[in-house]
Structures are given as C-alpha cells and as structure tokens.
Amino acid sequence: MSDIDVEKTLSQLKLLEKIGLLAGIDFWHTFPVERLDVPSLRFSDGPNGVRGTKFFNAVPSACFANGTALAATFNKDLLFKAGSLMAEEAKHKSVHVILGPTTNMARGPNGGRGFESFSDDPYLAGICSASIINGIQDDDIAATIKHFVGNDLEDQRNSSDSIITDRALREIYLEPFRLAVKYSNPKAFMTGYNKVNGEHVSQSEKIIQKILREEWNWDGTVMSDWFGTYTTETAIKNGLDIEMPGPTKFRDQDLVSHMVNTKELHINHINDRVRNVLKLVKATAKSGVKENGPEDDKNNTSKTSGFLRQLSGESIVLLKNNNNLLPLNPKESIAVIGPNAKSHAYCGGGSASITPYYNVSPYDGISAKLSSPPPYTVGAYAHKALPGLGPFINNSVTGKKGFNVKFFYDKEKKRQFDEVNVTQSCFFLGDYKHPDLKTNLFYLEITGDLEIEEDGEYEFGLAVVGTGVINVDGNLAVANNKDQKKGEFFFNNGTVEEKNKVKLSKGTHKVEVNFGSAPTYTLLNDDVVDFGGGGALNIGFAKVIDGKEEIDNAVKLAKSVDKVVLSIGLNQEWESEGYDRKDLDLPLLTNDLVAAVLEANPNTVVVNQSGTPVEFPWLSKANALVQAWFGGNEAGNAIADVLFGDINPSERGRVLYGEDIFIGYRYYEKLQRKVAFPFGYGLSYTKFEYSKLKVSVNESKDLLSVSVDVKNIGDITGSEVVQVYIGAQEPSIIRPVKELKGFEKVELKSNKLTTVKFDLSLKDSTSFWDEYQEQWSSEAGKYDVFVAKSSDDIELIESFDIKESKLWVGL
The missing domain is CATH 3.20.20.300 (Glycoside hydrolase, family 3, N-terminal domain)
Known part of the structure; x- marks a missing residue:
C-alpha cells in the first residue's frame, strides 16, 4: 500500500x-x-x-x-x-x-x-x-x-x-x-x-x-x-x-x-x-498490510502463547490469603470443583468475543502442574444458556470435533451453494457472504454425531435470529420457529433459548439442526442495534443434574483432600454487549456450592472469573480468594501459575448520572464507607516497605515531582504497584478526598530497595472543571500527596503548595 x-x-x-x-x-x-x-x-x-x-x-x-x-x-x-x-x-x-x-x-x-x-x-x-x-x-x-x-x-x-x-x-x-x-x-x-x-x-x-x-x-x-x-x-x-x-x-x-x-x-x-x-x-x-489481503493464524506461536500467559498472570489479583493457604504445594492432595473449572471463560460477549487459537481451562492449567489430573466435579451449573453443543459433536465428514454445515437457497434443501465445517456452537451470520448469494434468505443444515458417555437425561437448547429446529435421531427435540419469544441473544436481537429434555443412552446419536435465516424471523425489535445479514443461532446442550445431589458430591470430594480449588464466576453469557446485568449475584446455585465447600474444607481457594464485580455473601468464611478475570487463551495456565507460586501476584433510556464526579472509590471515600476490597488493592506472597517520600513543584514547567523508596522486606521476589493520589486540603468547591494521578509497577528481589520516581503534570494533577468559567481550574493552595498500596492503604503523606491559580483548556 x-x-x-x-x-x-x-x-x-x-x-x-x-x-x-x-x-x-x-x-x-x-x-x-x-x-x-x-x-x-x-x-x-x-x-x-x-x-x-x-x-x-x-x-x-x-x-x-x-x-x-x-x-x-x-x-x-x-x-x-x-x-x-x-x-x-x-x-x-x-x-x-x-x-x-x-x-x-x-x-x-x-x-x-x-x-x-x-x-x-x-x-x-x-x-x-x-x-x-x-x-x-x-x-x-x-x-x-x-x-x-x-x-x-x-x-x-x-x-x-x-x-x-x-x-x-x-x-x-x-x-x-x-x-x-x-x-x-x-x-x-x-x-x-x-x-x-x-x-x-x-x-x-x-x-x-x-x-x-x-x-x-x-x-x-x-x-x-x-x-x-x-x-x-x-x-x-x-x-x-x-x-x-x-x-x-x-x-x-x-x-x-x-x-x-x-x-x-x-x-x-x-x-x-x-x-x-x-x-x-x-x-x-x-x-505493509495489503488491500483485501488474506487472513491467517500463523501468529499462533510459542512466543505469542508465552506473552499471553504473562499478561493474564500479571492481571490476577490475590484478595485474601489467610494462614498462607497459597501458594499451593503440588505434593498435596488437591481437588478441583466448580462450574468454571472446565469451561472456558476466556473473554466477554459481543463484538469483543473472538474465535481463539485455543483455550486453556483452569482445570487444564492445574492438571499440568500435577503428576496426575486432580479429582473433579462440577458442583453446580452456572450457565445462563446451555453450554455449546460443539465440543460433544463429531463431524462425520472431517472425523474431527464439530459440525458439518450445508447452505441452501431453498427450505426443501434441493439447491446447495456452500458447505463448511465448524467447531463453534454459536453462528453469527450477520457478516456471512457468498458470491452466489444475492439475498439474506437462505437455509442451513447442521449435522454431527453426538457422543454420550452415560445413560441419562440431556437438555438441548436453541436461540435464533431466524427460525430453527433441532432433531435428535430423527425426532424433534427443540422447535424455535413459531410463537417466538424475545430474548437477549445476539446483541439483544434474538429469541429466548427454547429448551427441551431428551433421554439418551450411552453411544452415538445423530443430531440435525435446520435453520432459516433472518428474513424468516417472526420478531421485530426497534429498540436494539440491528446487525442485519443472515441472522444467527446458538445450539446448547448439557446433562441434566440434580442441583442438591451435585453439591453433595462436591462436599464429599472436598472432605477427601488436603485442599480445594473452587473455580467459579461469570462468562460471556453473563457479561456481554447488548444488555446489562440485572444484579451482582453469582449464577444459579453457585453461592450455595461455595458455602457448602467452605464448610466442608476450610483449606479452599476460591478462584473467581468475572470482568466486573460480583457479590460474595460467603466472603468472611473464605480463607483464600483470587480474582482471575477473563484471561484469554492462557487463562487456565495463568491461574495455575499464581496458585502454585510460579507468579507472585500483585494488584486490579434516559440515564441521570446522579453520582456526578463521585464514581467508584471517590464515592465511598467521600461518605467514609468501608469496602471489602478498595481500588488498587491486591496481596502478594511477599511484603514491601515505603520510606523517604519527597515532593517538589515547578509551576512554570507544569511539573510535580514525587519520589519514594520501596523495599522488598519479604523472602521472595515480587512486584509492587506504587500509587500516587492527590487531594486538595481546602478546595473552594466540593472535591473528592483524593484522586489517582500516577502509578508505577516495580519488581524487587528479596531485601532489595529502589527509588520510584514520578514526573507528573501539575495542572492535570490538581485541577477541577470550573463550570462557571468553562475551563479547568488549578487553584492556589495546599495539596496532599498520598503514596499508597491502594486507595485505602496510605503509606506516606507529604504536602505541597501552589502559589498562583490558573485557568486552562486543552491538553
């Protein structure tokens, strides 16, 4: 180009x-x-x-x-x-x-x-x-x-x-x-x-x-x-x-x-x-990118994997670690329990979601640290919709996991124009194209062999933008083509997930999904972003379990081992573009599971995966808690790295914005309310000491200089996030108690000391927006510099003066 x-x-x-x-x-x-x-x-x-x-x-x-x-x-x-x-x-x-x-x-x-x-x-x-x-x-x-x-x-x-x-x-x-x-x-x-x-x-x-x-x-x-x-x-x-x-x-x-x-x-x-x-x-x-160039997956290298693992590992936050429960010792007997343990909460939903090179579950990552795979049970389901059918399906054409998909011009499936093999269970066809297709009206036949490991009752689900049915062994299992009901799928455009339970014996079963594209859809919704194209469908599947019996299974397993890793949280169903969460609860019976396992074995490490906060009603009873987010390809390996100490964790319609400037920690500090985990909080497997805070100001150069000595006084190498907050002592208007204006992350070996320096913009660090003047205002007066480990853990305080008030706009 x-x-x-x-x-x-x-x-x-x-x-x-x-x-x-x-x-x-x-x-x-x-x-x-x-x-x-x-x-x-x-x-x-x-x-x-x-x-x-x-x-x-x-x-x-x-x-x-x-x-x-x-x-x-x-x-x-x-x-x-x-x-x-x-x-x-x-x-x-x-x-x-x-x-x-x-x-x-x-x-x-x-x-x-x-x-x-x-x-x-x-x-x-x-x-x-x-x-x-x-x-x-x-x-x-x-x-x-x-x-x-x-x-x-x-x-x-x-x-x-x-x-x-x-x-x-x-x-x-x-x-x-x-x-x-x-x-x-x-x-x-x-x-x-x-x-x-x-x-x-x-x-x-x-x-x-x-x-x-x-x-x-x-x-x-x-x-x-x-x-x-x-x-x-x-x-x-x-x-x-x-x-x-x-x-x-x-x-x-x-x-x-x-x-x-x-x-x-x-x-x-x-x-x-x-x-x-x-x-x-x-x-x-x-x-050097060519116009309309090819797309490939050749960047799936060990170098890429290594960096993604480091990135995910550094993001994980240790919130509680009573009695030094962590890091884990691979020689101990360890069980893995929980709905997120074998699922793949690697990203949130919507336009941020992608097809990953691969994904490593927490169970996979933990297993790789041990001489043999640890005992496991799910404990409780946490899915909003049924998990994808794809991992349980074999493609009779390729012999690999996934579906064979044929595209037809007509509902009777007489005129085929395309065929692909896919592993995914969610089909977003808004951007599907084919050179012979002149309209958005077409039909899909999706087939595969379902492998059932034990006799039992299984549930199938289908959500669509379009119309569709699922047949199992030639019998109708789920219909979502008449009397359709509005749901949250596909950026809030799709139906609810229509579900049905089917008794299946151990062995192979034929699954066929027939889908009509978006023009066959019977629902319209003007209150969402319409992505157009060929519509979408999601095929779900899960074994039916008894919630109480499964929690009892988890309790029995937890009592049989030295320690438990309890893997819980959300996934891209719960956190997604297109809709907001209705509450902060963990899904379904998750809290019941956690409470029961903590009672059965106090040496339980709770690992939560979520992109935003959830409520922990059992928090006071948990001795170890790790926040692991949606960690990408390497989520499971990164979680295991932290749990076993290979990585030393560090810190983490008409809508009236009535909180004004008091968002997040600004709100809680102004009202003097304590929170479980303050902004910037995170524990480590080592300890740090702060000393010699120095602050200087050069108003003509718009410079606020801050330096502080930080020493690792623990026994192992670790990283510390040094945070700088600024607060005005006697502002002319209501302002937050303090605001983050600088941070640096330093890694130190045991007993080593370093000086951490900050050169900050003075006007950026001290100004508020003056609505009367319609300009930023840096007022003359006295300000405090708080050097902290979190917004609520202040290590050192020093003050400085601004001699002349200044109004400004721009950068």
Missing part, C-alpha cells in the same frame, strides 16, 4: 468519490478510489483480540485478557507490548485499523460492557489506553479509541440519553479520552450509540468539533459505531467522518451530491470529512 499526498489527492477526487469515502462499503471495509491509489482499509474488532472479517467461521486469533484485567496489571510497559502484539495480529488478518481500546467508565458493576473497559478511574483508564495505543501504532496500525463518550450502559443504547453535568463530563467521562490524546494520539475515534445531554454524540458539534478537534487539537478520523449514525447533513457538518458499516444508510451518493449541488450542504464540510479519511489511509500506509 503506497503513501499518499492528502491535499493533492483531495483536490483530484470527484464529488461522488468524495461521498463514497464517507461510508463503509461493507461490514469491515472503506471505499477505495483505485485511479488515485486510495486503497480500501480493513477494520476489525477489537479490544480482546483481532478477529478479522468474520464472526462466523472466523480464522482463529490470539485472545487477550479483558479490559479490566489489563488495567489490573498496572503495568504500562506490559500494555505497550500487548498493543504491539495486537498490531502483529492485525497484520496476520490484513487489518489496517483496530477497533479498540474501549475506554468508557465503569460507572457501575452491572454494565454489560464493563469487562471491556479498563476502570472506574479516569486516570488509570486513560493511561492504560495510551499505553496500548502506543504499542499498536508503533507498528503503523491505527488504533480506534471508543466509545466516545458516555456510552456506559447497554440498555436502550442507541437511544439512551446520558444526562451528565459539565463538570462530571470533563473530570470523569472525557478525561480518559483526553489523556489518551495527550499521551498517545490515537489515529481514530469511534463515537458511541448514545446521546449526551439530549444530542447523539455521533453528530455533536460540541463534543466532536469543539472539544475533540479544536480544544484538544486532535487531528484524526472519527467513525460511527456500527449502525450508530442517525442523520445525513447534521452528522457530516458536525464532524462524523465515516459512517459504518456499509452499504450506507445516510450517505447515498445521489442524495448527498444533490444536497451539495443545491447548496443545502457546503462542499467544505465534505472536504473536511474526506481529508480526515485520507489521513487515516496515510497513517496506515507504512504498515
């Missing part, structure tokens, strides 16, 4: 070519202008890994730990390397622009995409974003920071109006994006679906033009979220460069050219938008 001269190319473009550049041509590609060597760029999700161009039957990819896990590393250098690996993955998928990172605020624990974001602290979110963006763009792949701004929930997300005070908008919700611009300069922004204070962000002159472009002096490309464009003229005039995906709904060439020719839309607005699109083309020219 050759470099271009932006202004020269702009001057040579014809009007229809300019208009073409303002929208995608399909789900993932921009408009090309071959005669001027303007290539078609390829976009791809995203935050957890680079998928490429297909949801269905995708080329496998590296799956990274989720956003909150990445932030829990508190390791800027490691996140830069993560960004570099994302860029490498992009090149293997012929991707020019990665749609990530996600940088929204985790306003509350229920948000469906909270796992995708980094934190409820804007400084941590901004610095994590900047580190990953720098890693991506260091290799000439463009990063797209999203979802700009206030897109912090999933309910009614394309019409939701986030009512935010100007101060909270500036100090909390815009701040991570501002910091990302200041420290990394992302090449692209993606707007959210939502409104802010009555106006859709994707067409907001105030947010896109006034703040992002003029105040922050940012000079890149703004694209809509997929189907997140709502007008033609307004969005073009107010700064939305690219409507995604294509074909366009609002930027038809005939319509927009008519508006230009009749002077309803000024040509300068078109030129401004096109200029920014060409800048994105230029920014990726040195990447």
Whole structure:
C-alpha cells in the first residue's frame, strides 16, 4: 500500500468519490478510489483480540485478557507490548485499523460492557489506553479509541440519553479520552450509540468539533459505531467522518451530491470529512498490510502463547490469603470443583468475543502442574444458556470435533451453494457472504454425531435470529420457529433459548439442526442495534443434574483432600454487549456450592472469573480468594501459575448520572464507607516497605515531582504497584478526598530497595472543571500527596503548595 499526498489527492477526487469515502462499503471495509491509489482499509474488532472479517467461521486469533484485567496489571510497559502484539495480529488478518481500546467508565458493576473497559478511574483508564495505543501504532496500525463518550450502559443504547453535568463530563467521562490524546494520539475515534445531554454524540458539534478537534487539537478520523449514525447533513457538518458499516444508510451518493449541488450542504464540510479519511489511509500506509489481503493464524506461536500467559498472570489479583493457604504445594492432595473449572471463560460477549487459537481451562492449567489430573466435579451449573453443543459433536465428514454445515437457497434443501465445517456452537451470520448469494434468505443444515458417555437425561437448547429446529435421531427435540419469544441473544436481537429434555443412552446419536435465516424471523425489535445479514443461532446442550445431589458430591470430594480449588464466576453469557446485568449475584446455585465447600474444607481457594464485580455473601468464611478475570487463551495456565507460586501476584433510556464526579472509590471515600476490597488493592506472597517520600513543584514547567523508596522486606521476589493520589486540603468547591494521578509497577528481589520516581503534570494533577468559567481550574493552595498500596492503604503523606491559580483548556 503506497503513501499518499492528502491535499493533492483531495483536490483530484470527484464529488461522488468524495461521498463514497464517507461510508463503509461493507461490514469491515472503506471505499477505495483505485485511479488515485486510495486503497480500501480493513477494520476489525477489537479490544480482546483481532478477529478479522468474520464472526462466523472466523480464522482463529490470539485472545487477550479483558479490559479490566489489563488495567489490573498496572503495568504500562506490559500494555505497550500487548498493543504491539495486537498490531502483529492485525497484520496476520490484513487489518489496517483496530477497533479498540474501549475506554468508557465503569460507572457501575452491572454494565454489560464493563469487562471491556479498563476502570472506574479516569486516570488509570486513560493511561492504560495510551499505553496500548502506543504499542499498536508503533507498528503503523491505527488504533480506534471508543466509545466516545458516555456510552456506559447497554440498555436502550442507541437511544439512551446520558444526562451528565459539565463538570462530571470533563473530570470523569472525557478525561480518559483526553489523556489518551495527550499521551498517545490515537489515529481514530469511534463515537458511541448514545446521546449526551439530549444530542447523539455521533453528530455533536460540541463534543466532536469543539472539544475533540479544536480544544484538544486532535487531528484524526472519527467513525460511527456500527449502525450508530442517525442523520445525513447534521452528522457530516458536525464532524462524523465515516459512517459504518456499509452499504450506507445516510450517505447515498445521489442524495448527498444533490444536497451539495443545491447548496443545502457546503462542499467544505465534505472536504473536511474526506481529508480526515485520507489521513487515516496515510497513517496506515507504512504498515505493509495489503488491500483485501488474506487472513491467517500463523501468529499462533510459542512466543505469542508465552506473552499471553504473562499478561493474564500479571492481571490476577490475590484478595485474601489467610494462614498462607497459597501458594499451593503440588505434593498435596488437591481437588478441583466448580462450574468454571472446565469451561472456558476466556473473554466477554459481543463484538469483543473472538474465535481463539485455543483455550486453556483452569482445570487444564492445574492438571499440568500435577503428576496426575486432580479429582473433579462440577458442583453446580452456572450457565445462563446451555453450554455449546460443539465440543460433544463429531463431524462425520472431517472425523474431527464439530459440525458439518450445508447452505441452501431453498427450505426443501434441493439447491446447495456452500458447505463448511465448524467447531463453534454459536453462528453469527450477520457478516456471512457468498458470491452466489444475492439475498439474506437462505437455509442451513447442521449435522454431527453426538457422543454420550452415560445413560441419562440431556437438555438441548436453541436461540435464533431466524427460525430453527433441532432433531435428535430423527425426532424433534427443540422447535424455535413459531410463537417466538424475545430474548437477549445476539446483541439483544434474538429469541429466548427454547429448551427441551431428551433421554439418551450411552453411544452415538445423530443430531440435525435446520435453520432459516433472518428474513424468516417472526420478531421485530426497534429498540436494539440491528446487525442485519443472515441472522444467527446458538445450539446448547448439557446433562441434566440434580442441583442438591451435585453439591453433595462436591462436599464429599472436598472432605477427601488436603485442599480445594473452587473455580467459579461469570462468562460471556453473563457479561456481554447488548444488555446489562440485572444484579451482582453469582449464577444459579453457585453461592450455595461455595458455602457448602467452605464448610466442608476450610483449606479452599476460591478462584473467581468475572470482568466486573460480583457479590460474595460467603466472603468472611473464605480463607483464600483470587480474582482471575477473563484471561484469554492462557487463562487456565495463568491461574495455575499464581496458585502454585510460579507468579507472585500483585494488584486490579434516559440515564441521570446522579453520582456526578463521585464514581467508584471517590464515592465511598467521600461518605467514609468501608469496602471489602478498595481500588488498587491486591496481596502478594511477599511484603514491601515505603520510606523517604519527597515532593517538589515547578509551576512554570507544569511539573510535580514525587519520589519514594520501596523495599522488598519479604523472602521472595515480587512486584509492587506504587500509587500516587492527590487531594486538595481546602478546595473552594466540593472535591473528592483524593484522586489517582500516577502509578508505577516495580519488581524487587528479596531485601532489595529502589527509588520510584514520578514526573507528573501539575495542572492535570490538581485541577477541577470550573463550570462557571468553562475551563479547568488549578487553584492556589495546599495539596496532599498520598503514596499508597491502594486507595485505602496510605503509606506516606507529604504536602505541597501552589502559589498562583490558573485557568486552562486543552491538553
């Protein structure tokens, strides 16, 4: 892909070519202008890994730990390397622009995409974003920071109006994006679906033009979220460069050219938008990524696996470790129990999800540390929908795990046009294409041999966007083609999961699923984002168990061993784009299972996998608790590394934003309320001592310098996250007690000492947004520097003075 001269190319473009550049041509590609060597760029999700161009039957990819896990590393250098690996993955998928990172605020624990974001602290979110963006763009792949701004929930997300005070908008919700611009300069922004204070962000002159472009002096490309464009003229005039995906709904060439020719839309607005699109083309020219290039899985190497394992391992947080229950000794008798032990909670759901190269379960990782596989029982189910049928199916065509899938033009299955073999149980066909298919109406026959290991009752489930039935041994097992009911599947577009129980004997059983694509669907829902295309289906399966009997089995097993690893949590069913969690409960009978196992064996290590908080009603009785997140390909190995001590853990509609600036720890500290695990908290297998805090200020250079000595006073090597918080002693307005303004992660051998230094922006560290002046205000007065292990564990305090008040805007 050759470099271009932006202004020269702009001057040579014809009007229809300019208009073409303002929208995608399909789900993932921009408009090309071959005669001027303007290539078609390829976009791809995203935050957890680079998928490429297909949801269905995708080329496998590296799956990274989720956003909150990445932030829990508190390791800027490691996140830069993560960004570099994302860029490498992009090149293997012929991707020019990665749609990530996600940088929204985790306003509350229920948000469906909270796992995708980094934190409820804007400084941590901004610095994590900047580190990953720098890693991506260091290799000439463009990063797209999203979802700009206030897109912090999933309910009614394309019409939701986030009512935010100007101060909270500036100090909390815009701040991570501002910091990302200041420290990394992302090449692209993606707007959210939502409104802010009555106006859709994707067409907001105030947010896109006034703040992002003029105040922050940012000079890149703004694209809509997929189907997140709502007008033609307004969005073009107010700064939305690219409507995604294509074909366009609002930027038809005939319509927009008519508006230009009749002077309803000024040509300068078109030129401004096109200029920014060409800048994105230029920014990726040195990447070496070919236009419409191939996609491969050749980056599935030991080097990639090793890094993903390190990344996931550093994210894991040790929350409790009474009586030094951890690390585990492989010579002890250890049982593994729990719904997450053999499942693969490697990522959250929605557009962040990918087909991984492979995935390692916690049970797999623990087994690899022992001389023989440990005894196991599930204890309790925790699935929201039935687990995928795929792992239990053999493909009679390939002889491997998975399904054979045939595509037909007609319901009678007389005219076949495609055939694939897949291992997945979830089929998202919104971006399915075939050169001979001219409409979205088609039919699937999905077949496989189900291997049953013991006689019993088994449950099958089917959720669809379209219509479908499941037949087992020629008999109807599940029907989801009439009287369909609305559910949460597929970005909130799909039906409920229709289920039915079938008695099966040990042996092989023939399974056939017949599916009609989206045009056969009997439900319509205008309150969600419609991804169009061929629809979707999800095929579920599980053995029917008695919940009480299975908990009794777990108790019996727990009593028979020295120690138990109890693997619990959520997965991509519970945390997903498209809907918010209704509560903070662990699924189904999980809490009953945990309470029973803790009673049976106090030497139980509870490992929780979730992207956002869950309630632990049994917390006081647990002696060891580990937060393990959604850890990507290497989740199971990383969990085992921490449990056995190979890694020493370290720290982790109309909506009124009524909490204002008091989000997260700011709220609890202001009300002087204790929490179980404060922001930034995490235990280690060693101990650290802080001393000699020094603080100095240079107002003319906008510099706040902080240094502190840190010593490892324990017996083993470990890492410590040194956190710096700033608080104003006598502010003129209500402010948080303190706010995170710096962090560094250091690794020290036993009995070693290092001096940790911070050079911080003085104005960034001390300012609040003055709504009357409509500027940032750094007030003269006395401020405290808190050096801490967490927001509630302050080690040292020192103060400094600002002599002159200052108002400012920009970066």
